[in-house]
Amino acid sequence: MSKKVxxxxxxxDVRSFVVTVLEENQYIPLVAQDGVEGLEMIEKEQPDLVILxxxxxxxxxxxxxxxxxxxxxxxxxxxxxxxxxALRSFLKSQKVLDEFKGGEVPEPDIYxxxxxxxxxLAAAVKKKLG
Amino acid sequence: MEIRKLLFVTKFExxxxxxxxxxxxxxxxxxxxxxxxxxxxRDKVAMKRGSGYLKEEEVxxxxxxxxxxxxxxxxxxxxxxxxxxxxxxxxxxxEILRVIEKESPDLIVIGRSHKGALxxxxxGSDVMELVRRTDVPILVFKHMIDDNIVPEKLFERxxxxxxxxxxxxxAIEYIKGLKEVIGEIHIMHVVKDSxxxxxxxxxxxxxxKVERKKLDTLCDxxxxxxxxxxxxxxxxDPQKEIEKAAKEYQASMIILGSSEKAAIIERWTGSISxxxxxxxxxxxxxxxxxxxx
Numbered sequence: 001m002s003k004k005v006x007x008x009x010x011x012x013d014v015r016s017f018v019v020t021v022l023e024e025n026q027y028i029p030l031v032a033q034d035g036v037e038g039l040e041m042i043e044k045e046q047p048d049l050v051i052l053x054x055x056x057x058x059x060x061x062x063x064x065x066x067x068x069x070x071x072x073x074x075x076x077x078x079x080x081x082x083x084x085x086a087l088r089s090f091l092k093s094q095k096v097l098d099e100f101k102g103g104e105v106p107e108p109d110i111y112x113x114x115x116x117x118x119x120x121l122a123a124a125v126k127k128k129l130g
Numbered sequence: 131m132e133i134r135k136l137l138f139v140t141k142f143e144x145x146x147x148x149x150x151x152x153x154x155x156x157x158x159x160x161x162x163x164x165x166x167x168x169x170x171x172r173d174k175v176a177m178k179r180g181s182g183y184l185k186e187e188e189v190x191x192x193x194x195x196x197x198x199x200x201x202x203x204x205x206x207x208x209x210x211x212x213x214x215x216x217x218x219x220x221x222x223x224x225e226i227l228r229v230i231e232k233e234s235p236d237l238i239v240i241g242r243s244h245k246g247a248l249x250x251x252x253x254g255s256d257v258m259e260l261v262r263r264t265d266v267p268i269l270v271f272k273h274m275i276d277d278n279i280v281p282e283k284l285f286e287r288x289x290x291x292x293x294x295x296x297x298x299x300x301a302i303e304y305i306k307g308l309k310e311v312i313g314e315i316h317i318m319h320v321v322k323d324s325x326x327x328x329x330x331x332x333x334x335x336x337x338x339k340v341e342r343k344k345l346d347t348l349c350d351x352x353x354x355x356x357x358x359x360x361x362x363x364x365x366x367d368p369q370k371e372i373e374k375a376a377k378e379y380q381a382s383m384i385i386l387g388s389s390e391k392a393a394i395i396e397r398w399t400g401s402i403s404x405x406x407x408x409x410x411x412x413x414x415x416x417x418x419x420x421x422x423x
Binding site for chain 2: 034054055056057058059060062063084085086089090092093096097099100
């Protein structure tokens with residue numbers, strides 16, 4: 001059975017690019033355009049993988065990433081970060097938030113800085129889902 | 131009232147990262163989320179004879195804004211702040227209102243109106259149109275002197291000018307929420323020349339004494355809330371006296387309540403808040419009144 005992959009990104013062109021890559025590789029794409037909608041979709045659809053942007057309106061990927069990594073019911077879902085924000089800044093932000101809010105959130109398994117080639121994205125998805 | 135979320139409206143002309151940076155003191159007043167908004171004016175990409183809609187230009191402008199916002203966002207993320215961004219081809223005020231509805235910010239930061247005098251006369255200034263259409267406080271950011279230096283401590287020494295209106299009560303509550311970032315607040319009331327019915331010195335002093343007493347009570351209220359406040363009574367034309375007091379006390383910004391009453395008349399004659407927001411060299415925090423007038 002095909003696996004469901006949720007793309008959370010506010011840019012319609014990026015969503016369209018990722019959806020095309022997913023469909024070409026026989027995955028079922030789902031889309032959300034911001035962090036709030038993304039969380040609703042995750043809770044409703046329980047996707048097998050989330051591809052997550054960082055800089056978005058209404059709840060950034062930083063907040064959603066932390067939620068996914070700390071919620072007992074959601075922490076099993078693998079995440080690919082897919083963003084224009086540099087990994088260095090993402091990791092620093094997590095470190096600061098770890099200090100402010102307590103706890104330690106693990107680093108993302110896969111962090112892709114935009115733009116990437118379709119093959120690179122497909123390989124990352126395959127690596128997580130097979 | 132705390133400032134948790136800030137909407138930063140920029141065209142990258144007047145408001146850039148240095149301006150944003152001077153607002154980060156608001157982290158002391160609970161700021162945790164910054165939303166950027168860049169509105170690309172429609173006429174920049176609109177249909178032109180022979181070329182149609184300039185889609186490529188739209189993409190270029192959006193990507194330029196995106197690159198700028200990514201850079202700013204990285205800095206803010208590293209401080210532990212939450213960041214969001216919108217880049218839209220639209221009209222400024224309707225787009226700001228749309229984002230307000232989505233994001234519910236506690237403060238809007240915007241540059242002063244760039245409309246010309248004639249355009250303002252017929253269409254009104256952007257800032258005052260926004261004041262009329264939202265309840266959210268608006269900070270009209272300005273570079274205080276001509277060499278574009280940004281005031282480093284924007285909330286260090288604000289001047290609050292009160293005319294004892296209902297809107298001012300809302301402003302006072304808002305000011306209390308800023309107690310962690312305000313160093314010292316100057317509170318002033320301007321007695322209009324017309325209110326001094328008599329030229330008798332005793333009568334004039336009596337008016338001053340009454341107003342001063344009200345200011346003392348307000349300062350006590352603010353000091354009880356944890357602020358350091360100083361009262362001042364001025365006499366004369368309110369706009370000129372507010373500007374004068376701001377200079378005398380080296381204010382870092384002017385805070386005003388702003389009612390939407392008589393919006394049309396205001397467009398033709400000008401109001402104190404409009405004139406100070408548009409013309410003063412000082413940044414101006416406008417607290418809109420209720421929209422039921």
